[in-house]
Amino acid sequence: MAHDHTDETHHAHIHHDPDQPQEVDEAQLRVRALETILVEKGYVDPATLDSIIDYFEHRVGPHVGAKAVARAWVDESFKRALLEDGAAAIQTLNLVPRIGDHLIVVENTPMQHNMVVCTLCSCYPWDVLGLPPTWYKSAAYRSRAIIDPRGVLTDFGVALPESTEIRVWDSTAETRFLVLPMRPANTESLGEDALAALVTRNSMIGTAVPVGPSA
Amino acid sequence: MNGVHDMGGMQGFGTVCPEENEPVFHHVWEGRMLALQRAMGFTGAWNIDASRAAQEQLPPADYLAASYYKRWALGMTFNLLRSGLVDPIEIEAGHAISPPAKVARVMRGTDVLRAFTRGKFSRDTGTKPSFCVGDTVRARRMNPDTHTRLPRYARGCVGQIEAVRGCHVLPDTNSLGTGENPQWLYTVVFSGQALWGQSADPTLKVSIEAFEPYLESA
Structure with missing residues (x-):
């Protein structure tokens, strides 16, 4: 019965909510125990763990990708270089110590919209976007992005023209993908920094479209 | 393996729920877990493919019930025990009991x-790729019970080689510790209808990154 199904789905969702206190407590204790053992064994250095966390919280993030996108919007030769070899081109901006190899930049056009997913785990271009958001790692996104991308885009409030081809890139190897979104309208007077501010993380994954200032 | 991690095309997981202004970590322990994973990866005790394989062998119900970083903790525990770096009794106790095993290196601040x-992950092998851009290929029907990166939804489907990405470490063998066994890697693009049937969105194309052993001529 439809009613029963709804109840069951609801129950399952609550049960699996990672923010439920018992889940958090259990995971927290488990991770604390792992850290204690690994530090006592000398396999990891606690101060280094702090540096790693600091790196992911403060150093790396979508600002890196946004800067590259904004540069591509204002500099045609940089854009060509970016599409040719994403890692090498972004490296020249000197934003992070080193961009990993095989970063593939895919360009949105009026004819084609690109979306990136990792159906098997959570592969993501973290050196240019930081750590992936929870939704990117969710079963809902991983399962649905490749069979119903327009439905997924609706979840993000994005509606594309019916004729636009949707290309989904499943990150099944150590190649990584970054979407180069289209430059929004009414941005002719904006400088590179102002343009970079329009480039959201989701627009570089392909679940959002940058929006310019209203005319 | 045909695990629940291989989620592409599954139905019933509901809508995608983006969170406004999401923090990098929701709980302090999530950051600690990420850092532990990075630091243990640096020791060389196991490789990234073995990390993925460890999560994939979790019972499906456990995989789905665990939050993302809890899954990392479960996978790491599996690899610590398997590699002999930690004893089961130590996991129970939450403390080191036996003397440490030797690891190749320990990550320090400057690292x-x-x-x-x-x-x-690319390697120079001096070999030539069997396929070139534009070739029509079929993703093989294969069901290894060990780690692979050929998702089930693509198996048996016909697509086109869109790009040749070089020779890369093969996760299937690397995860088992039986060698990097580098293979040519391709971007293979499928129409939505090739994957999902006639009722699929005609504007949809999906690509996978496929190693040469995953493909055959079609």
Whole structure:
């Protein structure tokens, strides 16, 4: 019965909510125990763990990708270089110590919209976007992005023209993908920094479209 | 393996729920877990493919019930025990009891930035790729019970080679510790209808990154 199904789905969702206190407590204790053992064994250095966390919280993030996108919007030769070899081109901006190899930049056009997913785990271009958001790692996104991308885009409030081809890139190897979104309208007077501010993380994954200032 | 991690095309997981202004970590322990994973990866005790394989062998119900970083903790526990770096009794106790095993290196502060370049997985093998751009290929029907990166939804489907990405470490063998066994890697693009049937969105195309052993001529 439809009613029963709804109840069951609801129950399952609550049960699996990672923010439920018992889940958090259990995971927290488990991770604390792992850290204690690994530090006592000398396999990891606690101060280094702090540096790693600091790196992911403060150093790396979508600002890196946004800067590259904004540069591509204002500099045609940089854009060509970016599409040719994403890692090498972004490296020249000197934003992070080193961009990993095989970063593939895919360009949105009026004819084609690109979306990136990792159906098997959570592969993501973290050196240019930081750590992936929870939704990117969710079963809902991983399962649905490749069979119903327009439905997924609706979840993000994005509606594309019916004729636009949707290309989904499943990150099944150590190649990584970054979407180069289209430059929004009414941005002719904006400088590179102002343009970079329009480039959201989701627009570089392909679940959002940058929006310019209203005319 | 045909695990629940291989989620592409599954139905019933509901809508995608983006969170406004999401923090990098929701709980302090999530950051600690990420850092532990990075630091243990640096020791060389196991590789990234073995990390993925460890999560994939979790019972499906456990995989789905665990939050993302809890899954990391479960996978790491599996690899610590398997590699002999930690004893089961120590996991129980939450403390080191036996003397440490030897690891190749330990990450220190000065290593952090260097260690944060994404790893390089391409290898020069001097071989020639069997396929070139534009070739029509079929993803093989294969069902190994060990780690693979050929998702189930593509198996048996016909697509086109769109790009040749070089020779890369093969996760299927690397995860088992039986060698990097580098293979040519291709971007293979499928129409939505090739994957999902006639009722699929005609504007949809999906690509996978496929190693040569995953493909045959079609």
